Each structure stands twice: as structure tokens, then as C-alpha cells.
């Protein structure tokens with residue numbers, strides 16, 4: 352298929368590369384020049400990338416960034432044409448997603464909009480084993496199947512447009528709380544004299560084991576806090592979830608507490624590290640370092 356891929360960050364670049372590998376004709380664009388994808392045409396603007404494309408796939412930071420690539424100067428809107436599908440894998444606001452979809456569809460009744468945020472982080476993006484949670488028409492998702500297949504291993508249809516984003520916020524709420532529990536447990540155990548090298552095998556043997564711990568433990572053991580999922584983006588998602596909760600009159604006291612940890616961690620300069628670096632703030636508060644046996 353002819354695909355415009357917009358946003359070549361930690362996630363977007365390997366996703367676009369996997370589309371090229373699968374034989375799709377890709378035009379790739381990134382706001383800041385210098386990020387390219389081998390085998391893809393480097394487009395000069397979102398409108399340039401989208402011209403003549405069957406599918407426009409977006410993976411940028413946040414709600415404002417999606418709005419900019421769709422409707423800003425030289426945005427996708429200028430190149431929208433009959434039969435085109437816009438798919439957004441960024442994690443953004445569900446209510447803004449509904450507005451964006453309406454504006455895109457207003458350009459032609461047969462233009463479709465799908466929200467398709469992902470879970471799996473950098474490793475799964477590179478391996479082509481992302482999990483998508485999609486909102487949109489079943490028939491449109493079926494047309495996107497070859498692209499989903501090139502970038503991921505599973506697609507969950509969550510309902511109409513914006514329901515993928517709603518599910519994604521519910522997913523990242525859990526990741527933030529699970530990791531916070533793990534990091535607080537490591538910190539307390541270290542302060543009480545039990546190091547990570549002894550606690551971790553116990554965690555992994557028990558019902559406490561989780562995918563979050565499986566993913567993060569090797570990085571923690573190496574004290575490698577380079578970004579797989581930058582802290583600033585997890586904080587963005589925590590705020591998106593709290594905003595959505597306020598709109599829906601839902602209380603999330605656990606997530607509100609975790610937001611404070613992320614706020615301070617970001618204020619103190621950890622925003623571009625992985626969100627796993629919230630551990631270092633807990634360590635600082637406790638006056639202890641979770642030791643590695645490696």
C-alpha cells in the first residue's frame with residue numbers, strides 16, 4: 352500500500368521501517384530534519400507525504416502535535432482525498448480524537464479516521480510485535496490489516512473512533528501504577544536491607560510478577576534509564592487519563608498520587624529519561640540506592 356508515515360521518533364521510525372520491510376511504498380516525514388527511514392521517500396511536509404497516499408499513519412508526541420500535522424500549515428488536510436484512511440498511533444485525548452475525526456471526515460464522506468494507539472514500547476516497535484487497540488469501523492480496520500500485520504502482532508477493536516485512545520489511557524494508568532508499586536517496593540526493601548538482586552527472583556516466582564516488571568527489570572539491574580518510554584510522555588498520559596476522568600466524573604486517587612511523583616521527577620530534570628527513572632526520586636527521598644547484583 353502507499354503509506355505516508357508522520358513522526359519518526361522512538362516508536363514511529365521503527366514502525367515506518369517495518370512497513371518498508373513488508374514491501375509497502377512509504378513516504379516518511381519528521382518535523383525535525385535528519386531522521387530518515389531507509390527505503391522510504393523523505394517528504395518535506397505532512398501534506399507532501401500524504402499526497403497520493405492510501406493511508407496516512409501518524410505517530411507523534413501528543414494531542415497538539417497530531418492537530419499540527421493534520422491541520423497546521425502544510426498539514427495532511429490539504430492532501431486529503433477520496434478513499435484515504437488516517438490512522439493515529441499517538442496516544443492523545445479521546446475527545447480531541449473525535450473532533451479530529453469529524454473534521455477529517457468533513458472533507459469527504461469516504462475518508463476514514465482510525466485511532467490505533469499501541470502498547471509494547473521501543474522493543475516491540477523494532478520487532479514488529481506491537482499490540483494495537485483500535486477505534487473505528489470494522490471494514491476500515493480490515494483494509495488496514497496488512498499494515499497492522501507489518502508493525503504488530505495483535506489488533507484489539509475497542510469500538511468506534513476514540514475508543515482505542517480510551518483503552519490506551521486505561522492501559523497506561525495500569526502501567527504507571529504497577530511500576531510505581533514495583534519501584535516503591537524496591538526502595539522500601541533496599542532501605543530495610545534487601546537488595547534488588549534478592550527481591551527480584553522472589554517477585555518473578557510469585558503472583559506479583561508482571562509484564563511491566565519483566566520489561567523493566569533488566570534495565571534497572573544495569574541502572575540504564577535511557578528512554579524506551581520517556582518520562583515526559585508517561586506524565587502526558589497520566590494527565591490525559593486524569594483529564595478524561597474529570598470529563599467523565601470518575602475519581603482516580605491512586606493516579607493522582609502517582610502524578611505528583613512524576614511532576615517532581617520531571618521538575619528535577621528527569622523528563623527525557625525513561626519513566627523507570629522515577630525510582631531515582633524515590634531513592635533520593637529514602638536516602639538509599641537500590642543496589643544491583645550485576
Ligand code: NAP
Pocket residue numbers: 358359360361362363381382383384386410411412413415416417419420440441442443469470471472473579580581584588
Ligand atoms: P518521541 O521519540 O518523543 O517522538 C515524538 C515524535 O513526535 C517526534 O517525531 C517529534 O518530532 C514529533 N513531534 C512532537 N511534537 C510535534 C509537533 N508539534 N509537530 C510535529 N511533530 C511533532 O516519542 P515516541 O516514544 O516515539 O512516542 C510517540 C507516541 O507514541 C506518543 O504519543 C507516545 O505516548 C506513544 N507511545 C510511546 C511508547 C514508547 O514506549 N515510547 C509506547 C506506546 C505509545 P521531532 O523529532 O521534531 O521532535
